[in-house]
Amino acid sequence: MAFATINSSFSAPMPSNPIIDNAFAAEPTLKKRVYDAIRQTPQSAPLFEDIARYTSSLLARTATNARVLPIEADSGDGPAAKKRKILNGNGNHTAGAAQQSPGELKADAPLLFYMQDVSFAVPQRKKLTLEITAGGGFLRARNQATKEVEFGVQLDKIQHVLCLPVPEKNQRQFNFCVIPRYSDGINVPPEGVAAPECIVWTVADAPPKAAFSGAGQQLGTAEGETAEKVVQQFLNENLAQKVIRPDERQFVSAIPEAHRKGEKAFHVKAHRGSKDGYLFLLSTGILFGFKKPLIFFAFENIDSISYTSVLQRTFNLNILARPTASDETQEFEFSMIDQANFSAIDAYIKKHGLQDASLAEARRAKRYNINGTKTVEDAAAGNEGAAEEEETELQKAQREFEDQEEEDEEDYDPGSSSSSDGSGSSSEDEDDDDGQNDDEEEDDIEEDEVDGRDLVAEELGSEAEDLPADDML
Structure with a gap:
């Protein structure tokens, strides 16, 4: 009889509770377990209702905090206004x-x-x-x-x-x-x-x-x-887009991975302002990461690439980007790139047909004049042929430096401080003449010292007697 009573109590349907149904709507398995627990211990029903209310409040609070808020005018809310999420990026992508x-x-x-x-x-x-x-x-x-x-x-x-x-x-x-x-x-x-x-x-x-x-x-x-x-x-x-990985046929750094011996590196260390990061030159574009915000230059958004601040050990890479369906451009400068990677980067740019704007008119004033003022011959040589116009800034700077060294060597004359050679005379004759002159000068000095003669009187003769003493001094 008692056994029948227990069976009948378990088979009785449990009335639905809207508080519990709302809280565990997304978790039907958990909701069934709650109802089973209430069926076994009906006195725990108030406890489960309180848990359901608290769960519902947490879900509502999470949805509110995660909701995207539109940009509003500053209403003087202070720090709270800075925490609002933005609806469109306005170029910040925060x-x-x-x-x-x-x-x-x-x-x-x-x-x-x-x-x-x-x-x-x-x-x-x-x-x-x-x-x-x-x-x-x-x-x-x-x-x-x-x-x-x-x-x-x-x-x-x-x-x-x-x-x-x-x-x-x-x-x-x-x-x-x-x-x-x-x-x-x-x-x-x-x-x-x-x-x-x-x-x-x-x-x-x-x-x-x-x-x-x-x-x-x-x-x-x-x-x-x-x-x-x-x-x-x-x-x-x-995904419709396949995962892109580095490719040796695209770019390999000239500096191997120091932390893993013998392994090739596919990155270039660079700085954007005070932020350091890595440039990856890939088959679909160039990435700068990995700190926020990431920047990815797809080929269709690259207007031109140029080199600036070309020094002995480092150079800067400037990427002029143009958003899709827009005429406005924005320039991104990545500095302190190791000179060892210049050849590989230049080959990558030429391979993908990216325009090199290093010698553009608007950029000439920003380039460092490594060799000082150009001579007339250098200026004339700069206009010869279309091949020189396609030179990169680094190659042109190196060529000008070599030309300057050749000019310095041509201008140097080791014999400019000595007397010029006479026509028809040999070096031996010059030595003999010099020797004779030195001997004659020494003889004159000795005679002057021995005789004790007044050289001034002998030189001026009778005119020395007529000169006043002040003029003689």
Whole structure:
């Protein structure tokens, strides 16, 4: 009888609670467990309702903070106004600009791939779970403790994906750089269009510790499968744009990777203002990273490239960029580039037909005059032939320096301080003549000293007697 009573109590349907339903709508499995617990211990129902209310408030607060706010006029709110998210980039592309909220990123969408304990660098520096979803197709990062989606981007909004070796690391690592549309630092989004931020994460050149397919199958267990290869495979399968990697046929640095002996380097160290970084010359464009904000110069946005401040050890690279469908240009200067990489960079520029504006009229005043004022002969030589017009600034500076050295050697005359050679006379005759003259001068001096004669009187004769004493002095 007691057994029948227990069975009847468990089979009785549990009335629906709107507070619990609302809080756990996105987690049906968890909602069922809550109802099962209330069914077994009805006295715990008030506790679960309080938990559901608190959960609902947290979800509402997270959605509010992640929502993109439009640009508003300064209303005197003080520091709070600086924390507003921007709707369109206005050329700044600041951190966290226009990131999509967790609701827009479809937190409950089925997964195609996920990898745990991934080190992200941009837009947040922390370890998160990398996910690629089905359905709408999102690439996103989820907090491993709270299970909340931190940030992400829709797959069809991604314009460039790069996989680049991390420079100056003892252990080999790779940075994946995801660059959405209007987030390359060059193109500004149209009015009212959100520009998701770039995403950068790092993986080691080793098998992944926790990478799974959407069906729960662990990946990277086969021999030779690394985290970098696994991630690249899933990105290539789900993106219209394929992952771009450095290529020796495009560019290789003349300076090998110091931290990993014998390994080729594909980067160039450079500075943009006070910020240091690395330039990667790729098959689709040039990237400057890896600190925020990343800048990617696609070939279609490069108006010209030039060299300035060419010195013995370093030079500057200037890239004039033009946004798509715009006539306005912006120049980016990257300084302190090692002179050893000049030849490889120059070959890359010529290979892709990028215009070299080093000798443009507007830039001549900014170039350093290494050899001083040009001579008339140098100016005339500068106008000879179209080949010289195509010289780069470094090559021209080197040629002028060599010409100046040749002119200095021609002007130097080691015999200019001595007397000129007489016609028909030999060096022996000159020696004899000099010897005779020296002997005669010595004889005259000795005679003067022996005789004690008044040389002035002998020289002037009777005229010396007529001169006043003051004139003689």
